[in-house]
Amino acid sequence: MTTIVIVGAGPAGVRAAECLVAAGCRPIILDENDRSGGQIYRRQPPGFVRSAQTLYGTEAAKAEALHRSFDTLAGKVDYRPGTIAWGLHAGVIHTVKAGRVDRIAFDRLILATGATDRIMPVAGWTRPGVFSMGGAQIALKFQGCVPGRRPALVGTGPLLYLLANQYLKAGVTPAGVFDTTPFRRQLRLVGGLAWDPRTLLIGLRYRLELVRWGVPVRCGIDPLAIEGDPAVTGFVYAKSGKRHVIACDGVALGHGLRSETQLAELAGVSFAFDRRTRQWLPQRDEEGRTPLGTVYLAGDGAGIGGADVAEIEGKLAAWALLHDLNAAVDDGERTRALRQLRRAARFRAALDAGFPWPHDIAARLDDGVVVCRCETLTAGELRRVAAEGAPDLGRAKALSRIGMGRCQGRYCGSACAEILSAALGCDIADVGRLRPQAPTKPLHVDDVEASL
Amino acid sequence: MSVYDTIIIGGGIMGCSTALHLARAAPRMKIALLERGLCGAQASGVNFGNVRSNGRPVSQMPLSLRSREIWSRITELLGVDCEYERTGALKIAFRDEDLAVLEGHVRDARDGFGLAVEMLGSAGLRQLFPWIASGAVGARHSLDDGVANPRLVAAAFGAATRRHGVDVRENFAVASVSHSGAAFSVVGEGGAALVARSLVNCAGAWGNLVASSFGEAVPMQALGPQMGVTEPLPFFILPSTSTVNSPIYFRQVRRGNIVFGGGPRAEVRPDLVRHYSLPENTARHAALLRSVAPALKSARVIRAWSGIEGYLPDSLPILGPSATTPGLVHGFGFCGSGFQLGPGVGAVLAELVLGGATTTPIAAFDIRRFAPAAAQETRA
Numbered sequence: 080m081t082t083i084v085i086v087g088a089g090p091a092g093v094r095a096a097e098c099l100v101a102a103g104c105r106p107i108i109l110d111e112n113d114r115s116g117g118q119i120y121r122r123q124p125p126g127f128v129r130s131a132q133t134l135y136g137t138e139a140a141k142a143e144a145l146h147r148s149f150d151t152l153a154g155k156v157d158y159r160p161g162t163i164a165w166g167l168h169a170g171v172i173h174t175v176k177a178g179r180v181d182r183i184a185f186d187r188l189i190l191a192t193g194a195t196d197r198i199m200p201v202a203g204w205t206r207p208g209v210f211s212m213g214g215a216q217i218a219l220k221f222q223g224c225v226p227g228r229r230p231a232l233v234g235t236g237p238l239l240y241l242l243a244n245q246y247l248k249a250g251v252t253p254a255g256v257f258d259t260t261p262f263r264r265q266l267r268l269v270g271g272l273a274w275d276p277r278t279l280l281i282g283l284r285y286r287l288e289l290v291r292w293g294v295p296v297r298c299g300i301d302p303l304a305i306e307g308d309p310a311v312t313g314f315v316y317a318k319s320g321k322r323h324v325i326a327c328d329g330v331a332l333g334h335g336l337r338s339e340t341q342l343a344e345l346a347g348v349s350f351a352f353d354r355r356t357r358q359w360l361p362q363r364d365e366e367g368r369t370p371l372g373t374v375y376l377a378g379d380g381a382g383i384g385g386a387d388v389a390e391i392e393g394k395l396a397a398w399a400l401l402h403d404l405n406a407a408v409d410d411g412e413r414t415r416a417l418r419q420l421r422r423a424a425r426f427r428a429a430l431d432a433g434f435p436w437p438h439d440i441a442a443r444l445d446d447g448v449v450v451c452r453c454e455t456l457t458a459g460e461l462r463r464v465a466a467e468g469a470p471d472l473g474r475a476k477a478l479s480r481i482g483m484g485r486c487q488g489r490y491c492g493s494a495c496a497e498i499l500s501a502a503l504g505c506d507i508a509d510v511g512r513l514r515p516q517a518p519t520k521p522l523h524v525d526d527v528e529a530s531l
Numbered sequence: 532m533s534v535y536d537t538i539i540i541g542g543g544i545m546g547c548s549t550a551l552h553l554a555r556a557a558p559r560m561k562i563a564l565l566e567r568g569l570c571g572a573q574a575s576g577v578n579f580g581n582v583r584s585n586g587r588p589v590s591q592m593p594l595s596l597r598s599r600e601i602w603s604r605i606t607e608l609l610g611v612d613c614e615y616e617r618t619g620a621l622k623i624a625f626r627d628e629d630l631a632v633l634e635g636h637v638r639d640a641r642d643g644f645g646l647a648v649e650m651l652g653s654a655g656l657r658q659l660f661p662w663i664a665s666g667a668v669g670a671r672h673s674l675d676d677g678v679a680n681p682r683l684v685a686a687a688f689g690a691a692t693r694r695h696g697v698d699v700r701e702n703f704a705v706a707s708v709s710h711s712g713a714a715f716s717v718v719g720e721g722g723a724a725l726v727a728r729s730l731v732n733c734a735g736a737w738g739n740l741v742a743s744s745f746g747e748a749v750p751m752q753a754l755g756p757q758m759g760v761t762e763p764l765p766f767f768i769l770p771s772t773s774t775v776n777s778p779i780y781f782r783q784v785r786r787g788n789i790v791f792g793g794g795p796r797a798e799v800r801p802d803l804v805r806h807y808s809l810p811e812n813t814a815r816h817a818a819l820l821r822s823v824a825p826a827l828k829s830a831r832v833i834r835a836w837s838g839i840e841g842y843l844p845d846s847l848p849i850l851g852p853s854a855t856t857p858g859l860v861h862g863f864g865f866c867g868s869g870f871q872l873g874p875g876v877g878a879v880l881a882e883l884v885l886g887g888a889t890t891t892p893i894a895a896f897d898i899r900r901f902a903p904a905a906a907q908e909t910r911a
Binding site (some may be wrong): 166167168173180182467474484485487516518521522 | 569576690760810817834835836
């Protein structure tokens with residue numbers, strides 16, 4: 080019997096599982112969360128009774144469909160919620176669940192590991208009351224929590240406008256939306272209109288709603304500082320050469336998303352630098368195959384595409400896997416999915432162009448700004464090791480400890496790369512990347528002993 | 532073609548220390564140091580960080596003591612604080628029959644070499660180190676062993692070498708080495724050619740490739756000791772700690788993290804210069820940590836790593852002149868215990884390059900011990 084493991088139960092993981100079950104397989108699904116849905120379609124905890132419309136807004140129908148699909152798989156999959164895949168080597172995946180480590184030898188693996196926030200630091204971003212944008216949204220979706228009564232939303236990307244609208248619906252009026260991307264640059268989004276008019280119209284409606292509620296929207300800002308004593312009291316930014324201070328009691332900070340690629344890296348998938356998003360991404364073909372032959376990638380974990388793309392990629396990865404196992408795959412469905420994917424890619428290109436990662440901020444960050452929060456290392460420290468001769472992130476890590484903390488650089492890696500390349504005056508790709516090591520998430524000593 | 536007095540292959544601690552000692556002893560000497568990647572990027576920079584003389588074979592003690600003297604002024608030598616600290620070291624016995632072994636070590640080190648080392652009984656151990664699991668029957672406590680931060684030490688050796696005028700060429704992979712007449716010739720993969728009167732082989736786990744170019748291959752094996760680290764905890768463990776019969780060693784750094792290692796090795800690919808930590812080793816480490824220091828049960832492991840190190844069958848390094856080629860000296864294959872020896876090895880190799888002899892006894896590390904019996908007889 081072929082052992083197939085899927086890591087992740089978001090849109091990609093669920094659709095992959097569905098296709099595998101339809102072909103008679105019984106995949107093992109490892110899910111860090113306690114319930115399926117991933118981050119975007121995260122389900123609320125027991126006892127919460129908000130409607131799908133309240134939780135997922137315009138995407139309610141998709142969320143409900145995904146949840147329904149997964150629920151019908153009950154008994155046909157080996158679903159392991161609350162399980163962290165912390166190591167991967169030589170065809171064995173290492174997990175920890177409820178105080179117990181375990182290992183699974185797999186024949187085929189689909190990594191649908193999703194994404195986390197990509198953050199460009201700003202002075203004061205480690206103050207109490209500052210949340211990453213995606214984290215703030217999850218807190219709202221999961222348990223109805225907000226980071227303050229008047230939070231400021233700072234960063235760039237569509238999530239900024241979506242979250243502001245979700246706050247309004249939840250009865251919280253944001254202190255403002257502060258986007259690092261100039262408005263004229265965002266107009267490039269219109270170029271993507273032809274490929275996904277629905278999403279674009281939703282975006283426009285979000286903007287209008289903010290205007291209607293009198294929420295200030297400032298685009299093309301330069302974030303200067305998050306002030307506090309120590310909890311957040313205000314956000315300082317510059318626009319058109321003028322300094323502004325806005326009072327707020329919380330901040331949601333985020334500049335788009337970054338793929339969670341640690342397991343792909345540990346599996347031995349080769350990576351390439353993606354110029355458009357300035358991220359290192361695992362290599363795969365259009366259907367999610369990697370050159371390893373046994374490992375497939377789908378969804379945001381392999382490159383940010385969003386939930387709809389993740390669903391398509393989940394199916395394609397499962398079909399590719401089945402095809403490689405000599406199982407029959409409906410070629411018509413596959414072709415249709417590939418067409419959808421190509422269409423979505425054009426929209427994604429427009430979205431990336433319309434909300435670019437503000438890499439240029441890195442060079443301007445004050446030396447005192449904390450970049451690596453696990454190890455409390457500043458931009459100045461990184462520049463110091465650059466001056467001492469660290470030609471890449473690997474050596475900068477050895478000399479400064481960046482990326483040596485709990486997150487191994489998952490949160491600061493993007494910013495560290497930009498600061499280092501700016502300090503060295505070299506191409507961003509030349510500074511390389513921080514390589515993940517198992518355990519990819521902290522592993523409790525107690526969890527191990529109990530099970531040996 | 533660039534002409535040097537000496538070319539050193541390998542920018543780890545051994546190679547850098549050799550270059551540094553040469554440059555200080557003979558400031559006019561033209562020295563090139565060739566490093567495939569960045570100085571100290573391999574075993575020198577990623578090892579556990581023990582600066583330990585106790586527990587070594589007697590044959591290594593003179594070299595270790597010479598190194599120990601250099602460690603005592605390491606900050607001055609390198610111009611950087613490398614977190615060197617005499618924390619003391621503990622080797623704990625959990626079985627009565629292991630006590631005799633430790634007592635033997637103590638006699639050798641204290642009476643033979645004047646080291647400050649003592650035996651602790653179970654009561655003394657509990658009083659001084661209450662975090663040790665019950666069941667410990669005694670320990671060897673060496674007071675002047677210590678630790679340093681390898682990632683800082685290795686990089687600092689590279690930087691100091693460069694400051695002393697050595698031509699440090701990083702990202703220089705050696706394609707071939709040869710000797711003709713009175714000169715060595717080294718050609719890089721990029722085509723650059725260097726010549727020199729003498730050659731120092733400090734190529735670590737790859738040292739055998741250099742040695743075999745001169746007809747003296749040794750039975751060296753490349754292995755990857757695996758280590759890991761927990762998140763920071765309040766500081767409560769001062770000595771670098773190991774046990775007699777369980778494959779775990781650990782220490783706590785001043786900022787709070789517990790660094791640990793031991794037992795089964797990681798997977799290594801010296802041909803690719805890559806190593807792969809094994810998750811099952813990390814799991815075993817975590818379990819063993821708790822068995823020696825129960826308070827660590829609440830710690831969380833955040834990272835594991837390895838490095839590529841050369842091991843010889845008798846666990847002793849290759850250190851000394853080549854048996855086949857005049858002007859060639861070797862210093863490689865330190866079998867996982869070279870970090871403390873590094874500064875002393877550099878001093879010894881520098882002496883060998885400059886005058887062909889050293890004041891430190893190194894006969895036990897002679898490369899001829901692995902030569903075919905016939906060749907050994909011829910030389911004898």
